[in-house]
Amino acid sequence: MSQSRFNSVFLSQRLSLLRTLQRMVRNPSTAEDLLQETYLRVNRALGERPIEHLEPFVFQTARNLALDYLRSRRVQERTMVEDVPLDVLQSIAAVSSTPDEAAHAERLLARLTLSLGRLTPRQQRIFILSRVHGSSYVEIAEELHVSASTIQKELKLIMAICIGVAQRLEQHP
Numbered sequence: 001m002s003q004s005r006f007n008s009v010f011l012s013q014r015l016s017l018l019r020t021l022q023r024m025v026r027n028p029s030t031a032e033d034l035l036q037e038t039y040l041r042v043n044r045a046l047g048e049r050p051i052e053h054l055e056p057f058v059f060q061t062a063r064n065l066a067l068d069y070l071r072s073r074r075v076q077e078r079t080m081v082e083d084v085p086l087d088v089l090q091s092i093a094a095v096s097s098t099p100d101e102a103a104h105a106e107r108l109l110a111r112l113t114l115s116l117g118r119l120t121p122r123q124q125r126i127f128i129l130s131r132v133h134g135s136s137y138v139e140i141a142e143e144l145h146v147s148a149s150t151i152q153k154e155l156k157l158i159m160a161i162c163i164g165v166a167q168r169l170e171q172h173p
Contacts, residue, residue, distance in 0.1 A: 006046055009054050010039055017062050024066040034069060038062040072134060104169070111165045119158065126154050 021031035038061050051057050129135040137148040
């Protein structure tokens with residue numbers, strides 16, 4: 001299939017694709033980003049192999065990207081809500097923070113970085129897999145050849161360390 005044929009299909013379906021993405025992610029800016037990523041992914045796929053039914057492929061690619069986005073948001077929200085007390089979350093500097101709040105957030109980040117640096121290499125790996133990559137306990141356990149309950153216990157310990165650092169900073173800024 002030619003590039004011009006794909007561009008024609010994409011342009012004719014752009015508005016419909018955008019509406020679908022906006023309904024799914026409920027954010028116009030994110031929907032636009034996902035639409036651009038859809039174009040890039042389908043374009044790349046066309047360079048690798050012929051696609052017989054282009055229009056359904058484009059829509060399925062867009063839906064898959066939206067679902068991936070929503071899944072990653074759920075992991076992010078779950079991580080924040082389950083593991084960190086609300087007062088700690090609220091103490092992290094926002095864009096509109098005062099200079100004192102920003103300085104506090106910098107101190108918190110520096111102390112957390114120092115504390116996390118003192119973890120064993122395995123604990124650091126667990127933390128990164130869980131909190132950065134969003135891996136489940138089972139996925140981490142399989143990768144590290146331990147039980148899921150071991151991973152859960154290690155993460156509880158790691159998060160207790162992080163919470164302790166934040167609480168100590170609150171007591172002794």
